[in-house]
Amino acid sequence: MEGQMLEQTDVLIVGAGPAGLATAIGLAQHGVGFQIVDAASEGQNTSRAAVIHAATLETLSRLGVADALLAQGIKVPHFRVRDRGRVILEIEFTRLAGLFPFALMIPQEETEAILTARLQSLGHSVQRPLRLMSVEQKDDGAITQFADGRTTRARFVVGADGEKSSVRAAANISFPGDTYGSFLLADVRMSWPLPRNEVGLFFAQEGTLVVAPLSASRVRIVAQLADAPSQPTVSDVQRVLDARGPGGRIVVEEVVWGSRFQVHHKLADRFRDGPFLLVGDAAHVHSPAGGQGMNLGLRDAEALADALTRELAGTQGQLDLYASTRRKSAAQVLSRTDRLTRLATVRGRFARSARNTLIRSLGASSAVRDTIAKMLAGYG
């Protein structure tokens, strides 16, 4: 391979989204040598994943960023499932036994800014814009080539480069799965008849709707919608809320940020191939039901940083263990979000009524409600 030789490193992290940044922080805290690169000249700076669950907050606490996140986010203790206006299941995160008995609502760009600042405080920064063009396994590691012609040698290459991962492709790891269609996403200012201290999931004939507080004045709307508009307007969001929400006085005043989210449901065949390791969306993508995507990636990242640290220190088998345990967790989340999405979108009056009765009778048991709270929060 021609080109200027960049320095060698133990670990090259490709991608500085939440998963790459968290892996880098974990390695920096353990004193492991690494480089982190990203193709974009700056972070995406958009709202996207808006919820951080309790188990992830424990991870982020160990990575030194929980206090900063808690200072900026909104703590939400309640999760309620409704069929239009009628509550059919009520989950209390307050009953969680851990340190963080709530879900934390915070836009993704704020989470990424806090992770970036933490990495800088540990003496590291992301090299950007620097696009990985090719990577091949060589001897005891891999040789990578970047868009500016530089090359580098790394013992391990972490693919934190998102759903279309080049590292995954170079490692010949397949990424099978399906597509669910599109979701409308919008952060809005609005008048709304229900309390602002809950995340609400609404089942309706037209499809699902999630409404969650994002700041004192902003509310996140997520709705499964065929042909969702790429830039939803006030009337697009108003229509969805009128058709699927609880009824009562709902007035959308402004769409602060909006987007369309194409949802795929895919799991990498394996999370490791020789020197190549996958983390975050490069390894798994799924429906936003339950808000698990970024959470799973952040927990992968901590596990991977710990495994790389131990493996580089001479303990064999750590990376294979990372790959098998995190793939199992991801498979479990994918299967649950798939079931939840199908349950939420059943059609027909009889089927919907049978579903609601089943959910209400299961939800009558506090043990069942606590199990659901733990699953949503990322504990199992």
Ligand SMILES: Cc1cc2nc3c(=O)[nH]c(=O)nc-3n(C[C@H](O)[C@H](O)[C@H](O)COP(=O)(O)OP(=O)(O)OC[C@H]3O[C@@H](n4cnc5c(N)ncnc54)[C@H](O)[C@@H]3O)c2cc1C
């Ligand atoms: C519009 C939208 C809305 C979303 N809403 C939600 C939501 O409500 N809830 C939820 O849980 N999730 C949501 N997600 C998904 C969530 O944003 C992702 O799960 C999360 O960003 C994944 O983090 P990651 O670090 O694994 O990958 P990413 O955030 O995708 O980061 C990958 C990084 O790799 C870089 N990169 C890619 N290729 C290369 C290369 N060849 N060389 C160098 N760098 C490279 C990219 O520039 C990027 O910065 C949404 C996503 C989108 C797009």
